[in-house]
Amino acid sequence: MKKITIIGTGYVGLVTGAGISEFGHDVTCVDIDKNKIQKLNLGEIPIYEPELETIIKNNKSKGKLNFSTDINKAIKNSQIIFIAVGTPMSKNGDLDLSAIKNVAKTIGANLNSYKVICTKSTVPVGTGKKIEEIIKSINKSIEFDYVSNPEFLREGAAVKDFLIPDRVVIGSSSQKAFEIMQDVYRPLYLNETPIVNTNVETAEMIKYASNAFLALKISYINEIANLCELVGADVHVVSKTMGQDGRISSKFLHPGPGFGGSCFPKDTMSLANTGKKNKIKMNTVEAAIKTNNEQKLRMVDKLKSLLDNKIK
Structure with missing residues (x-):
């Protein structure tokens, strides 16, 4: 004790x-x-x-x-x-x-x-x-x-x-x-x-690497969802079948308005900034952030469209 x-x-x-x-x-x-x-x-x-x-x-x-x-x-x-x-x-x-x-x-x-x-x-x-x-x-x-x-x-x-x-x-x-x-x-x-x-540095990195990867999965499936909508594919069947692959897993593979909360936005941004400070461009992390920001705007546009553009 x-x-x-x-x-x-x-x-x-x-x-x-x-x-x-x-x-x-x-x-x-x-x-x-x-x-x-x-x-x-x-x-x-x-x-x-x-x-x-x-x-x-x-x-x-x-x-x-x-x-x-x-x-x-x-x-x-x-x-x-x-x-x-x-x-x-x-x-x-x-x-x-x-x-x-x-x-x-x-x-x-x-x-x-x-x-x-x-x-x-x-x-x-x-x-x-x-x-x-x-x-x-x-x-x-x-x-x-x-x-x-x-x-x-x-x-x-x-x-x-x-x-x-x-x-x-x-x-x-x-x-x-x-x-x-x-x-x-x-x-x-x-x-x-x-x-x-x-060691300490590895433990600190594990946290950021884990959260950033989960954020990446969310942004990726949202991009797939947007494409599915345009080509006539069912994203729910796509994501479910992808998740049945043991290498991929179904966790965090659900399309939606993007990631939020107190951790993912902060951790992805902090990891990208750590990369910049060490002169390493975190391309995939920055892409996940960009996609997430665009997804939020896309959701707003869809709501406006559904409400017949009555919200300005």
């Missing part, structure tokens, strides 16, 4: 905290939003995910899951710290990492013993090094290890995705940290869930 602190009680932080407490660990979720913490302590869950409220209330009643605004105390009392704060996208496609950096500074100021610092937030490749540098610049004497442990949660199935994942990615240069993290996910390890042991 580990003492774990989750910094951030947004979508990722709350699901992570609930899931890890379900594994039997002592978890404290902290947030600077006093109103949110007050509501969580009263049993008011700010988001809806199947089973999330039940898991939170059960583990809170057992004393396995707590909510607090005292980040300094939570850091000092923990063995493992998960960073799960927001990384919103700016207008130029870069991510705003100010919250991540502020958390790193707070961790550095309160580091009182060896700890594993783990990032759950989706961050560009290379962010892990920056977090380590910030902590070390503030606290040079206390040892710690850094881990990238990206989340792969789908809205509407987040609890299931956390408790029964396809894989767990643990990126670190420290074998000690890997073994500690493996112990956090011990129920999954014992259930033979694949545990990927890699």
Whole structure:
């Protein structure tokens, strides 16, 4: 059993905290939003995910899951710290990492013993090094290890995705940290869930590469759907039959208005920008973004046409 602190009680932080407490660990979720913490302590869950409220209330009643605004105390009392704060996208496609950096500074100021610092937030490749540098610049004497442990949660199935994942990615240069993290996910390890042991940069890239590929599938099938409409083919039969090919899979192969939400638009743009910064043109990713933007406009045009152009 580990003492774990989750910094951030947004979508990722709350699901992570609930899931890890379900594994039997002592978890404290902290947030600077006093109103949110007050509501969580009263049993008011700010988001809806199947089973999330039940898991939170059960583990809170057992004393396995707590909510607090005292980040300094939570850091000092923990063995493992998960960073799960927001990384919103700016207008130029870069991510705003100010919250991540502020958390790193707070961790550095309160580091009182060896700890594993783990990032759950989706961050560009290379962010892990920056977090380590910030902590070390503030606290040079206390040892710690850094881990990238990206989340792969789908809205509407987040609890299931956390408790029964396809894989767990643990990126670190420290074998000690890997073994500690493996112990956090011990129920999954014992259930033979694949545990990927890699370095920080690879773990960070796995998250972006995975989401961008799924976005690509969505944009691709939408282009096929648009062509099917013009040539008289049934895209639903096409996509279903494509999905029956084991090499392709039917997941994310459904035509529609395009991808959206809090992850895919941000992650594809961030990956494309990472490519630009490293002088690598991410042609397929940029094409997926372009197709997605065009698909949204196409949907608007179709609606206008259906309504006999009454909307202007």
